[in-house]
Amino acid sequence: ETGVTQSPTHLIKTRGQQVTLRCSSQSGHNTVSWYQQALGQGPQFIFQYYREEENGRGNFPPRFSGLQFPNYSSELNVNALELDDSALYLCASSFSGGAETQYFGPGTRLLVL
Amino acid sequence: AQRVTQPEKLLSVFKGAPVELKCNYSYSGSPELFWYVQYSRQRLQLLLRHISRESIKGFTADLNKGETSFHLKKPFAQEEDSAMYYCALAFRSGTYKYIFGTGTRLKVLA
Secondary structure, three states, X not given: OOOXXXXXXXXXXXXXXXXXXXXXXXXXXXXXXXXXXXXXXXXXXXXXXXOOEEEEEOOOOOXXXXXXXOOOOEEEEEXXXXXXXXXXEEEEEEOOOOOOOOEEOOOEEEEEO | OOEEEOOOOEEEEEOOOOEEXXXXXXXXXXOEEEEEEEXXXXXXXXXXXXXXXXXXXXXXXXXXXXXXXXXXXXOOXXXXXXXXXXXXXXXXXXXXXXXXXXXXXXXXXX
Protein backbone atom coordinates (compact mmCIF):
# COMPACT_ATOMS: atom_id res chain seq x y z
CA GLU A 1 0.00 0.00 0.00
CA THR A 2 1.51 3.31 -1.10
CA GLY A 3 1.24 6.22 1.28
CA VAL A 4 0.53 9.84 0.47
CA THR A 5 3.26 11.47 -1.56
CA GLN A 6 3.85 15.15 -2.28
CA SER A 7 6.04 17.02 -4.74
CA PRO A 8 8.19 18.96 -4.72
CA THR A 9 9.67 18.60 -1.24
CA HIS A 10 10.59 22.26 -1.14
CA LEU A 11 10.75 25.27 -3.42
CA ILE A 12 11.51 28.96 -3.44
CA LYS A 13 9.39 31.54 -5.23
CA THR A 14 9.25 35.31 -5.34
CA ARG A 15 6.34 37.53 -4.41
CA GLY A 16 3.70 37.74 -7.12
CA GLN A 17 4.56 34.42 -8.74
CA GLN A 18 2.31 31.40 -8.98
CA VAL A 19 2.99 27.90 -7.63
CA THR A 20 1.52 24.44 -8.09
CA LEU A 21 1.94 21.72 -5.50
CA ARG A 22 1.06 18.11 -6.14
CA CYS A 23 -0.25 15.25 -4.05
CA SER A 24 -0.88 11.57 -4.71
CA SER A 25 -3.44 10.06 -2.41
CA GLN A 26 -3.08 6.76 -0.63
CA SER A 27 -4.33 3.73 -2.53
CA GLY A 28 -8.10 3.31 -2.11
CA HIS A 29 -8.70 6.90 -0.95
CA ASN A 30 -10.99 9.26 -2.89
CA THR A 31 -10.65 12.38 -0.74
CA VAL A 32 -7.78 14.83 -0.47
CA SER A 33 -7.45 17.74 1.95
CA TRP A 34 -4.86 20.49 1.88
CA TYR A 35 -3.44 22.34 4.87
CA GLN A 36 -1.06 25.24 5.42
CA GLN A 37 1.22 25.00 8.44
CA ALA A 38 3.14 28.11 9.39
CA LEU A 39 6.12 27.80 11.71
CA GLY A 40 5.02 27.07 15.26
CA GLN A 41 1.37 26.70 14.31
CA GLY A 42 -0.99 23.82 13.75
CA PRO A 43 -2.18 22.87 10.26
CA GLN A 44 -4.82 25.23 8.86
CA PHE A 45 -7.46 23.71 6.59
CA ILE A 46 -7.41 25.14 3.09
CA PHE A 47 -9.93 22.89 1.29
CA GLN A 48 -10.99 19.33 0.62
CA TYR A 49 -11.74 17.52 -2.63
CA TYR A 50 -14.02 14.50 -2.75
CA ARG A 51 -14.43 12.65 -6.04
CA GLU A 52 -13.10 15.61 -8.02
CA GLU A 53 -15.42 18.19 -6.41
CA GLU A 54 -14.53 20.76 -3.75
CA ASN A 55 -16.15 19.43 -0.57
CA GLY A 56 -15.22 22.06 1.98
CA ARG A 57 -13.11 25.19 2.29
CA GLY A 58 -11.40 27.03 5.11
CA ASN A 59 -10.78 30.77 5.41
CA PHE A 60 -8.40 31.15 2.50
CA PRO A 61 -8.76 33.65 -0.35
CA PRO A 62 -9.72 32.58 -3.88
CA ARG A 63 -6.10 32.80 -5.04
CA PHE A 64 -5.78 29.41 -3.33
CA SER A 65 -7.39 26.94 -5.71
CA GLY A 66 -7.25 23.24 -6.34
CA LEU A 67 -8.03 20.34 -8.55
CA GLN A 68 -8.60 16.65 -8.11
CA PHE A 69 -8.04 14.25 -10.95
CA PRO A 70 -9.87 11.00 -11.83
CA ASN A 71 -7.11 9.00 -10.13
CA TYR A 72 -7.81 11.13 -7.00
CA SER A 73 -4.43 12.85 -7.05
CA SER A 74 -4.65 16.56 -6.43
CA GLU A 75 -3.03 19.92 -7.04
CA LEU A 76 -2.95 23.05 -4.95
CA ASN A 77 -2.42 26.27 -6.89
CA VAL A 78 -1.54 29.56 -5.28
CA ASN A 79 -1.57 32.73 -7.37
CA ALA A 80 -0.04 36.11 -6.62
CA LEU A 81 2.22 34.73 -3.89
CA GLU A 82 2.68 36.81 -0.77
CA LEU A 83 5.45 36.62 1.81
CA ASP A 84 2.98 35.19 4.35
CA ASP A 85 2.35 32.21 2.08
CA SER A 86 5.72 30.84 3.20
CA ALA A 87 4.81 27.67 5.06
CA LEU A 88 4.71 23.88 4.99
CA TYR A 89 1.84 22.67 2.81
CA LEU A 90 0.41 19.34 3.85
CA CYS A 91 -1.79 17.05 1.85
CA ALA A 92 -3.91 14.38 3.52
CA SER A 93 -6.06 11.68 1.99
CA SER A 94 -8.95 9.70 3.44
CA PHE A 95 -11.38 6.96 2.44
CA SER A 96 -14.18 9.47 1.96
CA GLY A 97 -15.20 13.01 2.75
CA GLY A 98 -16.43 13.94 6.18
CA ALA A 99 -14.83 13.29 9.52
CA GLU A 100 -12.66 10.41 8.44
CA THR A 101 -9.13 9.64 9.59
CA GLN A 102 -6.69 11.58 7.44
CA TYR A 103 -3.38 10.18 6.25
CA PHE A 104 -0.79 12.88 5.80
CA GLY A 105 1.99 13.33 3.32
CA PRO A 106 5.43 14.63 4.23
CA GLY A 107 4.63 18.16 3.05
CA THR A 108 6.06 20.72 0.65
CA ARG A 109 7.99 23.59 2.18
CA LEU A 110 7.40 26.83 0.29
CA LEU A 111 9.52 29.91 0.80
CA VAL A 112 8.35 33.18 -0.77
CA LEU A 113 10.98 35.90 -1.06
CA ALA B 1 -16.51 30.76 15.97
CA GLN B 2 -15.17 27.23 16.11
CA ARG B 3 -11.85 26.91 17.83
CA VAL B 4 -9.43 24.35 19.27
CA THR B 5 -7.19 25.43 22.13
CA GLN B 6 -4.14 23.61 23.38
CA PRO B 7 -2.92 25.82 26.21
CA GLU B 8 0.52 24.26 26.64
CA LYS B 9 3.19 24.68 23.99
CA LEU B 10 5.58 22.43 25.88
CA LEU B 11 5.01 19.78 28.50
CA SER B 12 7.93 18.02 30.17
CA VAL B 13 7.42 14.97 32.37
CA PHE B 14 9.65 12.26 33.76
CA LYS B 15 9.49 8.71 32.48
CA GLY B 16 6.85 6.77 34.40
CA ALA B 17 4.91 9.89 35.39
CA PRO B 18 1.31 10.45 34.28
CA VAL B 19 0.69 12.66 31.26
CA GLU B 20 -2.26 14.88 30.43
CA LEU B 21 -2.29 16.99 27.28
CA LYS B 22 -5.12 19.49 27.36
CA CYS B 23 -7.49 20.26 24.53
CA ASN B 24 -10.55 22.50 24.69
CA TYR B 25 -12.85 23.11 21.77
CA SER B 26 -15.52 25.61 20.85
CA TYR B 27 -18.40 24.16 18.83
CA SER B 28 -22.11 24.10 19.54
CA GLY B 29 -22.95 20.90 17.64
CA SER B 30 -21.77 17.31 17.99
CA PRO B 31 -18.00 17.40 17.55
CA GLU B 32 -15.78 14.86 15.87
CA LEU B 33 -12.49 15.05 17.74
CA PHE B 34 -9.08 13.60 17.00
CA TRP B 35 -5.58 13.50 18.39
CA TYR B 36 -2.79 13.46 15.82
CA VAL B 37 0.87 12.90 16.67
CA GLN B 38 4.10 13.74 14.90
CA TYR B 39 7.23 11.90 16.01
CA SER B 40 10.63 13.28 15.13
CA ARG B 41 11.27 13.12 11.37
CA GLN B 42 7.95 11.38 10.71
CA ARG B 43 4.75 12.61 9.17
CA LEU B 44 1.63 13.58 11.07
CA GLN B 45 -0.47 10.52 11.93
CA LEU B 46 -3.65 9.71 13.77
CA LEU B 47 -3.26 8.69 17.40
CA LEU B 48 -6.91 8.27 18.28
CA ARG B 49 -10.40 9.59 17.61
CA HIS B 50 -13.18 9.93 20.13
CA ILE B 51 -15.80 7.85 18.34
CA SER B 52 -13.63 4.74 18.34
CA ARG B 53 -13.08 4.90 22.12
CA GLU B 54 -9.83 2.97 21.67
CA SER B 55 -6.68 3.11 23.74
CA ILE B 56 -3.67 3.52 21.48
CA LYS B 57 -0.13 3.14 22.83
CA GLY B 58 -1.64 3.46 26.29
CA PHE B 59 -3.24 6.84 25.53
CA THR B 60 -6.92 7.56 26.09
CA ALA B 61 -9.04 10.64 25.56
CA ASP B 62 -12.53 11.24 26.87
CA LEU B 63 -14.92 13.74 25.37
CA ASN B 64 -16.42 15.97 28.05
CA LYS B 65 -19.18 17.95 26.39
CA GLY B 66 -19.94 19.91 29.56
CA GLU B 67 -16.39 21.24 29.76
CA THR B 68 -15.92 21.10 25.96
CA SER B 69 -12.68 19.24 26.48
CA PHE B 70 -10.93 16.26 24.94
CA HIS B 71 -7.81 15.84 27.05
CA LEU B 72 -5.26 13.15 26.15
CA LYS B 73 -4.02 11.02 29.02
CA LYS B 74 -1.52 8.28 29.70
CA PRO B 75 -0.85 6.86 33.17
CA PHE B 76 2.87 6.16 32.68
CA ALA B 77 4.87 8.16 30.15
CA GLN B 78 7.61 6.50 28.11
CA GLU B 79 10.54 8.15 26.39
CA GLU B 80 9.18 7.13 22.98
CA ASP B 81 6.07 9.24 23.65
CA SER B 82 8.15 12.37 23.08
CA ALA B 83 6.52 14.05 20.09
CA MET B 84 4.30 16.89 18.92
CA TYR B 85 0.61 16.32 19.65
CA TYR B 86 -2.24 18.09 17.87
CA CYS B 87 -5.89 18.08 18.83
CA ALA B 88 -8.27 18.46 15.88
CA LEU B 89 -11.98 19.13 15.40
CA ALA B 90 -14.02 18.15 12.34
CA PHE B 91 -17.44 19.71 11.94
CA ARG B 92 -20.09 20.24 9.32
CA SER B 93 -20.90 23.78 8.25
CA GLY B 94 -22.53 23.05 4.94
CA THR B 95 -19.54 20.93 4.07
CA TYR B 96 -16.96 19.55 6.46
CA LYS B 97 -14.24 21.75 7.90
CA TYR B 98 -11.29 20.92 10.08
CA ILE B 99 -9.55 22.89 12.80
CA PHE B 100 -6.26 21.92 14.42
CA GLY B 101 -4.88 23.27 17.64
CA THR B 102 -1.44 24.83 17.80
CA GLY B 103 0.04 21.66 19.25
CA THR B 104 1.80 20.61 22.43
CA ARG B 105 5.33 19.30 22.41
CA LEU B 106 5.70 16.49 24.92
CA LYS B 107 9.16 15.74 26.25
CA VAL B 108 9.57 12.66 28.39
CA LEU B 109 12.73 12.85 30.43
CA ALA B 110 14.73 9.81 31.48
